[in-house]
Amino acid sequence: MTEHEDVRELLAAWAFGALDAAEAERVPPHLAGCESCAAEAARLRETVRLLDGPPIGGLPARPATGLPPALLARRPAAPRTAAHAAPYAAAVQGLRALLPEAEGRWATPVVHDWDVHATVAHLLAADEALAGRLGIPARVPATVLPQTVLPQDMRWEDAWNRRTADVIAHEHGRTPEETVAAWAGQADALLATPEARDAELAARAELLMGIRLPVADHFVVRAFEAWIHTDDIGRALGLVVPPPPAEHLGQLVRLAVRVLGLALGPDAAPVLFSVSGDEQWVLGSEDEPVAAELALDPVDFCLLVGGRCTPAEVPRGASGDAAAVRNVLETAASLAWL
Structure with missing residues (x-):
């Protein structure tokens, strides 16, 4: 591996301050003479600006993953919601802050057999069940039967996987930017519902994903999944994604x-x-x-x-x-x- 390639491999960790002293000393001299690495470093530092913040009190480094100590995301202002929907609003903003880093890398493998593009399409499908119950039209044509009218003997996991596969296939016929816009638009619509802003309205129970929970808890489930897949995408792109803010993490737990x-x-x-x-x-x-x-x-x-x-x-x-x-x-x- 050349010096250029070696330093380029270090840039993401350097931007997050995760290199040891010896490795960190190699980066600035190379950036001074390499225009492409300097541009990449500036882009990564901008990501850090979005993601950086104080460590969450009491949270240690994650030894199972080998990542640096968790950072609290400094996300764009999330929509005003009730407490039960706040974790989902923050998770949506966190993914929005990360996705510009996928530019030119949408085909990067992420999890299961999904690339970055397909993972966003999966989130579009995953949010759809709750969105439908709250009166939000599907963003993707129902080329398979909607989950609510699938055969009664079909396991919810099978219906879930079937709809996800259908949405991913549909979205791979569109650009990643169009998929991101569809996912973000549906997320915004969810956060604009009365149930996202009124705890009393969100107290009614709904059967989704095989479990009957209050709508308020289903918003927390959506936050859980949005954060998990944001973390998946971050790992695939070589970037550290912080956990949810402490109060939101407590709701998930x-x-x-x-x-x-x-x-x-x-x-x-x-x-x-x-x-x-x-x-x-x-x-x-x-x-x-x-x-x-x-x-x-x-x-x-x-x-x-x-x-x-x-x-x-x-x-x-x-x-x-x-x-x-x-x-x-x-x-x-x-x-x-x-």
Whole structure:
């Protein structure tokens, strides 16, 4: 590898201040004499300007990913919403801030068999179910039956995958910019609904993705997925995507814990579960003594529930019954559908 190629590989980490001292010293002299790398460095520094900010209090570096300590995004002003929709509004703005970095790299593989373009198309399809329930017309023609009228014996995962594949196929016939505009327009429409601004209206329950939750919680689910896929795209492009702001991350964690508790059921061996020591829950039976204790970092817990790390990989603090701890971790991982 030439010196030019070697330094160019370092630019993203240099822009985020993630290089060691020896590597960092190599970059400025090269930029002084290389116009293309200097332009790339300026572009990356602009991304840092959008994403940079103070570390989230109490959140350590993520040892499972090897990324630098998490940064809090300085996003453009999000629409005014009620508290339940604020995480989704922030996640949408975070993805908007990142997508300019995909210019010229839309075909970069991201996750599953999706490239960047297809991942945005997937989010367009993923938001569609909630949007439809709130009276927002689909942005993509219904060339397959809408999810609400698919055969009753079809599993929701199959309907979800079928619609995603259809939307991705449709969007690959359009430009990435058109897909981004369709996704962003639908997201804006969701955030403009009365349910996004009124907690009382958002209290009604809707069955989406196989689970009946208040509309307010479905907004949190949308935030969870938007952030996970923003992180996917960032990793694919070699950029660090910060986790949600602390208050939003707490909402994601609390909803995931509730769903995990339902999945474990009342007969599982009870485990005292905590996330960075801030909150604790007893998962499993309420009639037996606690069999084990388990502590996870909030970002790691979300990545586990989101299918981005395995029970074996996720850093944890654990004591007591190893089988009970394993049951919690494996059940959390089984919730992944993103």
